[in-house]
Amino acid sequence: MGNIKKTLSLFAIILMVASTLGYAGFSYFASSKGHSYRGKLELKPRSATYYELLSDSNLKGTISSSSPIIVYILDDEGLEKLKTGESGTPYKFWKGQSIEINEKIPKGNYYLVIINTGYADTEVMISLENKR
Numbered sequence: 001m002g003n004i005k006k007t008l009s010l011f012a013i014i015l016m017v018a019s020t021l022g023y024a025g026f027s028y029f030a031s032s033k034g035h036s037y038r039g040k041l042e043l044k045p046r047s048a049t050y051y052e053l054l055s056d057s058n059l060k061g062t063i064s065s066s067s068p069i070i071v072y073i074l075d076d077e078g079l080e081k082l083k084t085g086e087s088g089t090p091y092k093f094w095k096g097q098s099i100e101i102n103e104k105i106p107k108g109n110y111y112l113v114i115i116n117t118g119y120a121d122t123e124v125m126i127s128l129e130n131k132r
Contacts, residue, residue, distance in 0.1 A: 034131035037061075041124050043069070043116040050079070050113040053105050054130050061128035063099045063114065069122060070095050072113040073103065079111050101128065 035054060043049065043065075053059060053073070063071055073092040074082065081088035091110060092103055116122045 034129065037126050037128040037130070039126060041126070043114065043122050043124050045116060045119045045121060048113060048115040050111045053110045053112055054132055055105070055109065056107045057105045057130050057132045058103070059105055059112070059128060059130045060102045061100075061126070063101065063124065063126050063128070065097050065116075065122050065124045067116070067118050067120065067122040068095060068097055069099075069124065070115040070117055071099055071101075072115075073105070074111050074113055076109045079113070082113070105130070 034057075035051075037051060041049070059073075063069070071094040072078070072082075072090040074088070074090050078088040078090055091106075092101075094101070112128075114124060114126075116124075
């Protein structure tokens with residue numbers, strides 16, 4: 001858990017600065033019963049993006065990228081700590097270039113955070129369903 005806390009703290013500054021993202025063919029569909037995230041985006045070096053998840057839901061799908069990324073599921077407190085540079089503990093954590101997600105999201109406010117930790121642009125392909 002120490003490495004996760006260090007990583008959260010290290011990349012907190014990322015969410016404090018506006019990310020410059022190049023969206024290409026990214027679609028988002030939302031209803032009261034589900035969200036769908038599909039498409040590709042370009043994540044600039046040392047930047048991040050995040051998406052609000054449905055409370056008491058299931059999140060299933062894949063995230064792949066052209067270089068290693070970090071993916072967190074954070075609650076309100078975890079996201080705020082990340083934004084202010086404090087250490088926190090994510091609800092879930094993944095690192096790599098091909099990430100499969102099949103998780104139960106508890107009641108409350110949760111966010112999917114994708115971070116490009118590298119020094120070059122990375123292309124991120126997202127195919128996720130978030131359903132109640």
